[in-house]
Amino acid sequence: MTDKNTDKRSALLSATLDLVSNHGFHNTPMAKIAKLADVSAGTIYNYFSNKQDLVDSLYLHIKDEFTNAAFQGYDEEKPVKEGVKLIWFNMIEYKMSNPKQANFLSQCENSQIVSASVREQALQHLQPLLDLWERGQEEEIIRDVSPYLLYAYAVYPLSFFVAVKKRDEFHLTQEMQQHSFEMAWSAITTK
Amino acid sequence: MTDKNTDKRSALLSATLDLVSNHGFHNTPMAKIAKLADVSAGTIYNYFSNKQDLVDSLYLHIKDEFTNAAFQGYDEEKPVKEGVKLIWFNMIEYKMSNPKQANFLSQCENSQIVSASVREQALQHLQPLLDLWERGQEEEIIRDVSPYLLYAYAVYPLSFFVAVKKRDEFHLTQEMQQHSFEMAWSAITTK
Amino acid sequence: MTDKNTDKRSALLSATLDLVSNHGFHNTPMAKIAKLADVSAGTIYNYFSNKQDLVDSLYLHIKDEFTNAAFQGYDEEKPVKEGVKLIWFNMIEYKMSNPKQANFLSQCENSQIVSASVREQALQHLQPLLDLWERGQEEEIIRDVSPYLLYAYAVYPLSFFVAVKKRDEFHLTQEMQQHSFEMAWSAITTK
Amino acid sequence: MTDKNTDKRSALLSATLDLVSNHGFHNTPMAKIAKLADVSAGTIYNYFSNKQDLVDSLYLHIKDEFTNAAFQGYDEEKPVKEGVKLIWFNMIEYKMSNPKQANFLSQCENSQIVSASVREQALQHLQPLLDLWERGQEEEIIRDVSPYLLYAYAVYPLSFFVAVKKRDEFHLTQEMQQHSFEMAWSAITTK
DNA sequence: AATGAATGAGTTTTCATTCAT
């Protein structure tokens, strides 16, 4: 019972991800989601109260997945640079291996697809990275600037790689990933 | 006559900018655009062949305005760093003074709002910056990496500032702009 | 379930027939069809993919009904003249008893209301009559001319009676039908 | 002045004929007519009170042209069969040489494009043919049936040839025209 | 819980007609 419930819910989230990441929120009718999830249109409303709720839930789910991936193998004892590097590579790895998820998150960054409240909620996931940066600042390894600036140069550029990859303009090779990390680190470090 | 022509066209572009930047492409019905432009719904189609054409035209117009602003005062004789700095501050200045335009451009980056052909067309505007980067690479001042990487760290982060400013989360002060440029420069330079 | 399905589909086809035969394809908005069928406007699109599909479906349906009526009681063993006569009277009988259907078919003859492909599809229904004519030609009872000519004189004139009847100009009595058949037969026979 | 007037009026009628015969009444916007006639949209309303009036005028004009052609060389002294033959060949000649006009008339036959009153008005043009038939009936050369029947078999089939020719299905050769006339004559004569 | 037909408000777009110039 519970399993079945979970199954349908997951199928719906997965279908939504597929369609929204490929065609955008507003080009994704509920009917198509239902069809792809192999479920009746009305059934969606047993699991989500409306389309907004469905997308918000998906956003939270993916953000969670993404953050879990990002902090995989991370522990707070690590030296700052090593920590930043681990997280950065975890992030790019996740985004490259999960293009639909990455694309969906990208779309959510600059649009009003996701409710404001949900977006805020998702911000908290990043706390360990904020803490790490703070430690770096105390150790005078990381520039003493607002975390917004650090985010803009260390995390945000990843979205760009996803966007251009999607359009088949450009693919980030392993070597480029190394360079890219060096650039990110140069941006945020004091050294 | 010509004036009136231009007037209505401009009013329509301006109304579209307002509404799309605030509510997104798909939450902006033609009827609302017409209303805000103080024009009848049918009139739109005297100036644009359809909604897509209207948005594409707006995109090209703003991209043009943005690039003009970006290269204001720039000449190719300038030393590389000076040139990069000038352009970078021009860009941030434009985006901060024209939040609606900046927001609209941001929305276009990661979505399929704008036709592929039009987006490509707009890319050419950036050529002087690509040329400058290339010169910087010849002079071994700028990292020898793909321009996509340079863009990701030197230009793309500006969109983030726009997005968070829009949500009143964070405002980039003059001082922060200085820091931010230093970060961008550190990312892309070899020094 | 199935019944209800069929019911609404039929109601829609019937409403379309009514309105198109009275006011023409382009003076028949979907909204009116929906209203007459006692159905919401959106419901039409559960049964037909668009207006063209609705009209094409109606055309096929009626053509089918008409051809069934035309060949009622016909068998290939009959002498040629008897066969032609039977079919001819079946046709006029159908058209006189089903003026809306007859009128709809008439409208389709000379306009581009119906898709070319669908019209072709419907042509095949006439095959038995073409075969009969061919037999008649082999037996040298029927003029050795293109079936188009035979059609023009033996079948096409029926549309005229429908058209004028519709305008209440003229009604074809039983006696006139006899004369009319004699005229048709005189036109196509060699005797 | 008058000339110019007439010129524009003619240009408008001609443009309407072109467009309506190719695309049908309802697929022919006033704007297109104006453009093809090299005239402003508003100007149409100096010559015709509305779209219906424009089409009605065109219908009368063409019907007039057609009837003139039909009775070319005809005089009432001619023997009946000769007269019928002359008129019949005049008609087919006109229709084959003026496919746009013929097609337009065909479209008007079975639809509500033309106002009822105008259609009636046009009927009177046929009077000489009706008179000829009547003479034929007095001379017992032509079947003693309603002129509607005579029309259905002697004139109406011509519309069919136009319709199929338009669709490139079938072209009536000179030889076929001979056969066709024989069929028409067989239908209406007593002999 | 699950279904999916039905809804009807909302969307883009067209077009006959008007009217200020």
Next chain:
DNA sequence: TATGAATGAAAACTCATTCAT
């Protein structure tokens, strides 16, 4: 008379959501 931009009502079609089964 001629223009053609402007109008706005109406058209075809979409889709989130509901509800009887």
